[in-house]
Structure formats: structure tokens, C-alpha cells
Amino acid sequence: MLIDTHCHLDFKDFDLDRDAALERAKVAGIGRIINIGSSIEGSRRSVALAQKYDMVYASVGIHPHEAKSLTASFLAELKSLATSPKVVAIGEVGLDYYRNLSPKNEQIATFEAFIALAGELSLPLVIHARECGNDVIDMLKKIRQASTIHGVMHCFSGNAEFLKKCLDLGLYISFTCNLTFKNAKALRQTAKAVPIERLLLETDAPYLAPEGMRGKRNEPAYMVTLLDEWSKILGL
């Protein structure tokens, strides 16, 4: 059974054909989908989708772009949402300095709050890290001295050195269909170093449709294209 470990079916992009997209995923062999919360509203929608559809599980969290929107009452609400039976992770959370849509210090404070929440609830983290150098690694390392961390570095696009640091932290590594892009040669090379037992697949739909469909909406069924790419990379 294939699992799309990261997608955003709750986005408006799927309002017209959510049921059909899930049907297409099933036909393609996708048995489970984890719908990722990326805002407070998105986390609510994510849990609602998990309640509605058997094959959908949920995570709750706030994307670093939205970090500045986290208040004490939202954090309390997310904590209570996270205890819903089909919530399997805290995320996506992390740091994103590419566009800095939330100030750095607020991103760091919010990420810290979610790392603590994940520890408290014994849930893994779904980590989003972009253009943030070693900040994510340093924060996780600090926590790791006191307790264990479980989680996945999602939409991996770093270099070999960053990969090694993530693996040393015990993280799972997840690739999106960006691995299929023509210009992703270096990423495919780096990807070879991921032990298969630490590998997860995701679409991050509606984003990052595979090569040949770039610019279009992505959906869980297209994960098969990513799996084909992996078969080539691993020679399976």
C-alpha cells in the first residue's frame, strides 16, 4: 500500500473534485493520505477531512509563513485538535527564511512551541525547512539532548551535508515530485544516500506537480510518478 504522507486536500484547489481526486488516488494504489494542517483553519479542516474519509489521516500545525498568527488560545485549540483519534503528527511546522512572511524570531518561538507540543503528545513532527541554514538542525539538536525527537524532514531539497545532519538526528526524509524535475539531477544524486527504511514519499499537493505537468495542480494519484523515479534511482 502506498501512503501519500503529505498533502493539502483541504485547500480550495480541491473544492470542485475532492471526492474524485480521492477515487483516483485509490485507483492508483494510494491507500492512505495524511492531510497536513498549515494554519489554524487548515488544521480544523484537516481533522474534519480525516473524520469524513476513511483513507485520510490528519496532522495539525502552522506553516512557518503563518507563525505570527499563533496565539495562546490557538495553541490550546491545536492541542485539543491533536488529540482527535486520526491525528498522526504535528505539522507542518518549522522555519522558512525564503520569503520571511513571518519575522524570524516569531518563527523560532512558534517552532519551539510545536516541538514542545509534539513531545508532550508523543507525536512525530512534520518539519518544513527552507533557506534557514542550520537553525532547524540546531534547534532540534538542543531538544534532542533532553528528549527524543521523531519526525520527517518534508519536501527535502537540501544537499548531502544537510541530509547527513537530518539522518544523524534520526529523522525520516520525504521527497515530493520535485525529484522528478529535469533540473533536479543534484537532488537525485543526494537522494541515493537515503536508507530506504528512512524514506517517505509525498506529493505536497496541490503544489509541485511532477515533470511533464509542472505548473498544473498536483494530486495524490501522481505519487506513482514519484515512485517510478525512485525505482530508477534505487535500481529496483
Ligand SMILES: [Zn+2]
Ligand atoms: Zn512545506
Ligand SMILES: [Zn+2]
Ligand atoms: Zn505542505
